[in-house]
Amino acid sequence: MWAYLAAALEDGLVEVALEDFAPSWGMLVSEPLYLRRVLSFRSAAFGVLPAFDLPELAACIAPRPITVVRPLDAKGCVMDERKFHQIFTKRAVSRGRVGKDWMSKVSYE
DSSP, X not given: OHHXXXXXXXXXXXXXXXXXXXXXXXXXXXXXXXXXXXXXXXXXXXXXXXXXXXXGGHHHHTTSOEEEESOBOTTSOBOOHHHHXXXXXXXXXXXXXXXXXXXXXXXXX
């Protein structure tokens, strides 16, 4: 989580790699039961969700590529690639934050 937020602010990075990354705060808070290691007071930014969610920050990282290793849902389970791209990549594109060509720069491992 912190690496993603730092990458959104630091434009000197060539590529961003994220491990055990939860791709949406909205997804996390909509679950009544979640693992504390996925969402905790240390990784939450209170009050920002009405303004933006994590996919919207993709515009700050694009056009740099992002590699995501083991993206997690709220229960700490690894998401499959289709669900990850639906929650993160497609949402960033649909909200007009990044162009469709950037989707090819988001890789799932």
